[in-house]
Amino acid sequence: SQTIHQWPATLVQPVGSPLSLECTVEGTSNPNLYWYRQAAGRGLQLLFYSVGIGQISSEVPQNLSASRPQDRQFILSSKKLLLSDSGFYLCAWSGRENQPQHFGDGTRLSIL
Amino acid sequence: GQNIDQPTEMTATEGAIVQINCTYQTSGFNGLFWYQQHAGEAPTFLSYNVLDGLEEKGRFSSFLSRSKGYSYLLLKELQMKDSASYLCAVIDSNYQLIWGAGTKLIIKP
Numbered sequence: 001s002q003t004i005h006q007w008p009a010t011l012v013q014p015v016g017s018p019l020s021l022e023c024t025v026e027g028t029s030n031p032n033l034y035w036y037r038q039a040a041g042r043g044l045q046l047l048f049y050s051v052g053i054g055q056i057s058s059e060v061p062q063n064l065s066a067s068r069p070q071d072r073q074f075i076l077s078s079k080k081l082l083l084s085d086s087g088f089y090l091c092a093w094s095g096r097e098n099q100p101q102h103f104g105d106g107t108r109l110s111i112l
Numbered sequence: 113g114q115n116i117d118q119p120t121e122m123t124a125t126e127g128a129i130v131q132i133n134c135t136y137q138t139s140g141f142n143g144l145f146w147y148q149q150h151a152g153e154a155p156t157f158l159s160y161n162v163l164d165g166l167e168e169k170g171r172f173s174s175f176l177s178r179s180k181g182y183s184y185l186l187l188k189e190l191q192m193k194d195s196a197s198y199l200c201a202v203i204d205s206n207y208q209l210i211w212g213a214g215t216k217l218i219i220k221p
Contacts, residue, residue: 042213043199043211043212043213043214044155044199044211046209046211090154090155097142097203097207097208097209098142098143098162098203098207100145100157100160101145101157101209102157103154103155103156104154105153105154106153106154108152
């Protein structure tokens with residue numbers, strides 16, 4: 001069966017520091033991969049999605065970036081975090097666009 | 113623009129039935145998902161509808177009317193553990209997933 005791993009679970013970072021969140025999927029090949037952010041009490045905001053290695057689509061212009069160095073690895077990065085980057089970050093995968101997305105456990109990021 | 117509307121919050125009683133509605137206006141339609149999200153946790157997939165009608169899965173059922181741009185999630189025999197947010201999401205004609213803001217369901221004993 002397929003599993004998705006996302007780490008760390010919580011992270012506290014100072015303003016201006018870099019960020020790297022990692023997500024890996026097991027048990028499937030060539031998944032679609034997604035990064036979302038969810039502010040407290042709000043809906044899901046799609047940040048990036050990828051349909052293959054090296055293929056990244058950005059939905060929201062911001063100081064975040066994403067990379068997919070391997071088929072089942074998706075990384076969210078920032079060179080300099082802002083206070084507004086605080087939130088709950090979720091990685092997800094799906095087989096195809098019309099199949100359900102399955103989420104990792106999420107990373108709660110607090111910027112001080 | 114694309115839009116999904118759900119009530120912000122609903123309250124129901126343990127053992128009762130509750131219906132959570134979702135209306136959508138999207139550029140095309142290729143399916144609708146319902147997800148459950150407990151506070152502080154990731155969403156988990158509940159159901160998928162692409163054809164009109166009712167899909168039943170245990171205590172949960174989901175209904176779709178494509179002509180009306182409408183879906184509902186029906187939860188029967190409510191349990192305290194059903195307290196969560198329920199998210200409606202629609203796949204548009206470009207196979208982009210459009211998310212609703214979610215409905216927070218509070219179950220009272």
